Amino acid sequence: MTTARTWRWREPSILPGFGLSLGLTLAWLAAIVLIPLTALVLRPWELGVAGVWHTLTEPRVLASLRLSFGASALAALVNAPLGLLVAWVLVRYRFPGRRLLDACIDLPFALPTAVAGIALTAIYAPTGPLGGLFAKVGIKTAYSPIGVFIALLFIGLPFVVRSVQPVLQDLDREVEEAAETLGATNYQRVMQVVLPALMPALLTGSGLAFARAVGEYGSVIFIAGNMPMVSEIAPLLIVIKLEQYDYAGAAAVGLAMLGISFGALLIVNVVQSAIARRGAA
């Protein structure tokens, strides 16, 4: 902290192109991200605060928000152990086909959402191979909130695996060996040494999966069946409001989704730094 040096907003450099590259970057960000998002932030208030509140508390909007956030949270919660198990198997065991399995993790990223959507619907519809099985025991998978949950499970799994995998890979084996030498059982070693070390990554992965799931559209709308009050997701409500030329209402729902998502990510960050502090103490 030198007070003698005058404050400047950039350090000198002998490299050229600062003005050009930063100018291009800022202009592009302004045109593509900032100005459009300003419209999203400002337009709902045309309705007034009471109007925005009225829009967001419409039973149909509330039901869709509840479904989107509920199903996303549930899918992230289920994906955490599933993703942990897959990451564990990929990192800790050697078996034929491991590389292929590893490459398959990214399939939900690689498959366009509309393609995934119609494929999942074909599988889980009452006439589909798995949907038929579930129908026999009286469970309706496609065209119900369960279908929404299944699609979000598909979309979210890679986030958890890809977050946990590198941390598990770098985990110091010596710590585990020390635990073993000190007489820890297998169970203790996993629960008290490995799992705490993976917790932040697991949380990040689930958080990312959750954030993606809340806004997910293509892979969900085919399998959801889109029944008002039952299986309508929040992004679909935006589309419906736009079709009715209710721009402000659509923007209000979009802004609410964005707000709740950021809130959730903020909570994940806070929990994470709390874990880090406890680890450091």
Add this chain to the structure above:
Amino acid sequence: MSKPRMFEAPGIAPLLILIAVTIMAVLIVLPLATVFIEASRHGLEGFRQALTDPDAISAIKLTLIVAAISVPLNAVFGLAAAWAITRFEFKGKTTLLALIDLPFSISPVVSGLVWVLLFGAQGWFGEWLADHNIRIIFTTTGLVLATILVTLPFVARELIPLMQDQGADEEAAAITLGAGGLTTFFAVTLPNVKWALLYGVLLCNARAMGEFGAVSVVSGHIRGVTDTLPLHIEVLYNDYNFVGAFAVATLLAGLGLVTLVIKTALEVRYAGELRATRRR
């Protein structure tokens, strides 16, 4: 590498492997297989019919056009952003990085919605555009804008961590030795980041061609005019033309698979020249 030690009890490892493979097979691989199985229901003739339909051909063309405009623009943006952020020290970098990442945390539908809020009939600039007879929403321009927003971070995110790792020493040496800015960029920087650039462009392109939610909001679904491939799939599906929908879907699934194979090959072959988290 030391011998795997965890869960050494006999049978545990095979059991866990079996569970993991089953999860992956049912949840992830089955949907991909389903696309090809459903598409081949009516044999090759069904394929031919679906893919030679004029609406399908126009959807293929439109998808290629939209990607051909959006991807290069975002690649140039990625290079500019990476140069500014990794080669200079200035205030506000963190905010800039957060802004670049922002499109990843926005719902695709919202990424389409924002353009309607600006340029739609009742958008901020709607009246002005109507007066000047310019149309953006329900045209290719709208599709391109929505696609650019959705794919904006892809190239920048690959380049920034890598160029940060590499540091500016080589460029500084070139400049000191009298090379011009452009020569330095093309002779030093670009060769150093070419594989990461390709990697980012690959992912950007796959997303641009496969994007559904954002383009669905701005497209207006005018058949043969503003329907990209993913939107064409939706139209066919809603018409109960399932074989047709899945036949068109095989094109996009194929694109996804090819992308995945090249991506994995790049990760294995050029591990050192991609950003750290991409190395396996």
